[in-house]
Amino acid sequence: MFKDASVAEIELALQDAWKAFHIYRKLSLKQRADFMRMVAKEIEAIGDELLQVAAEETHLPEARLRSERTRTMFQLTSYGEACERGDWLEARIDTAIPDKNPPKPDLRKMLVPLGPVIVFGAANFPFAYSTAGGDTACAFAAGCPVIVKAHPAHARTSELVAQAIHKAVKAVGLPAGVFSHLHGVSFEVGKALVEHPYTKAVGFTGSFNGGKQLFDWANQRKQPIPVFAEMSSINPVFLLPGKMKQSASETAKLYAGSITLGVGQFCTNPGLIIGIDNDDLQTFSDTLAGEIVKASPGMMLNTGIFKNYVERRANALSQEEVATVAVSATDPQLEEGAPTIASVTAPVFMQNPILHQEVFGPYSLIVKCRDIAEMQEVATHLEGQLTATLMATEEDILQHESLVEEVKNICGRFILNGVPTGVEVCLSMQHGGPFPATTDSRFTSVGADGIKRFARPVAFQNWSNELLPAELKNENPLQIWRVVNNERSRSGI
Structure with missing residues (x-):
């Protein structure tokens, strides 16, 4: 036209x-x-x-x-x-x-x-x-x-x-x-x-x-x-052990809503979730999977974004040792994005740069860590982000100061016990972060x-x-x- x-x-x-x-x-x-x-x-x-x-x-x-x-x-x-x-x-x-x-x-x-x-x-x-x-x-x-x-x-x-x-x-x-x-x-x-x-x-x-x-x-x-x-930003979320013992299921339900909000087409969509591989993370994963299965696919903004989502999602899921955790039970129609959760171990994630790339749409990857030390190692492998989130108790924060500092260094907005989607227009907002999230943090x-x-x-x-x-x-x-x-x-x- x-x-x-x-x-x-x-x-x-x-x-x-x-x-x-x-x-x-x-x-x-x-x-x-x-x-x-x-x-x-x-x-x-x-x-x-x-x-x-x-x-x-x-x-x-x-x-x-x-x-x-x-x-x-x-x-x-x-x-x-x-x-x-x-x-x-x-x-x-x-x-x-x-x-x-x-x-x-x-x-x-x-x-x-x-x-x-x-x-x-x-x-x-x-x-x-x-x-x-x-x-x-x-x-x-x-x-x-x-x-x-x-x-x-x-x-x-x-x-x-x-x-x-x-x-x-x-x-x-x-x-x-x-x-x-x-x-x-x-x-x-x-x-x-x-x-x-x-x-x-x-x-x-x-x-x-x-x-x-x-x-x-x-x-x-x-x-x-x-x-x-x-x-580009994948907005990592770190699930700390104390918080997971308290509210793994509630946190999973909260994040299911954030991942699928607007068919995942926000620059602050939580595309990466990092936790310690134990029973609490399994509870989180199972609950999140249940919510994603129930979530309906949605129309994406345009054909280009839809094709990009399909290609990047397929590429991520095809990577070695990446497991599909859940996909919407409803088959997507043309140009609809299917909500999807995948998982991978921390060592595989750190060695595969493809898994660090943004999949723009209703997709998130769970990274399973051996312990807090490996969780911090994952943080050191991440590039700059618009946001980073800690789901943590006050005791978690006080006990893991070095992890907290490591995560703070990669983001512009540092969130505690919330979701990154939703950007308030106010003087205190920081919508920008280290490269490649933005060109000037x-x-x-x-x-x-x-x-x-x-x-x-x-x-x-x-x-x-x-x-x-x-x-x-x-x-x-x-x-x-x-x-x-x-x-x-x-x-x-």
Whole structure:
């Protein structure tokens, strides 16, 4: 339905974005926030048509889409509020000490926007991680124009949301280049967008191969740029012995729900469960198997994701000494993912890198360890993850400190006695982790701290108060929190 963007269209979008950047970055924090609130309002105004189109394209149920639309609007409004509060600017002021030897200059530092940001829409979240999703909201809050490359799997949905953003741009009187929307199935479109000299950052949620390719293109430029890619994660869960003695069956039922939630199509799906091979783990495994057998297959987001699940699942199950523990008793129809649990011993797991790869769908692998020492050894063999979970008593935590530290070192969000699925939008959320979960573990893609991805620090030395940005003026006209001479304050100087 939609043609790939041409070289001329890409060039025009970046030229317009670059021109708009020099206007948009000078807007006040309140003006940016008002624009973001208008985007949310225009998305809501689309009404049920947006839900209907998204359901046709993604096979997602209406209730899930309605909830995700609400989340998307909340991200826009809450990040707008955070933009206006100004904490993310990290305003720092150290006033001059002229009689110091040598004299200390007046220094004032804050974050400023990077420039045009390319956002690649995600397949599994047509609203919250796509056209007007978290990356777009963060870039707008930072003062950056956005060019979205729509995900081909929900191109019509993306087009509807893009129209809403265009309406918001016009309603608040911004230059049209603040937002552009392009289509592209070919890798060449993405490559051209990333390599363009006016592109200053990239936001991506998707596969490891896709994110890594964008990262490589960005770093091969004459002037490399940051790529904030959320990629592959199997989100390991460690079942500690004390907790298993207390509640093996209850934990298994909890995890059956998490593994099959949304047909397993979440980046935080628990794809790996590590426990000590004993009667308690057998109880856990038997209970989990019983729940999975009862679970129904579900329609996957699109043909590509379905084929990928079938192939990766089959490859994992075919590996030497991997046993199938349970599969849904209901035969899957075309493009439905069958819930599946497998198991393997720790030594085999550690020696087979194929078993460490993400199987995107309702699948999880149980790794059977001889003891706590082998469980810790498994942790050392794992790559970076978005999340890691301990199912443990307080005594378990205190007794196995080295294991706890080992697991903490591989993840961005460290969970105790819960499930990784479900990512709360709030300032304390960390949705990011060591490579290959993301390309930069220092940042989050969920929560208003994500705004900082699209900004850089600039220090102003010896500038007069009249010439300083409002955020750094003596009188603090915006009433934002600043650190003045090492003390946090909203007062003037």
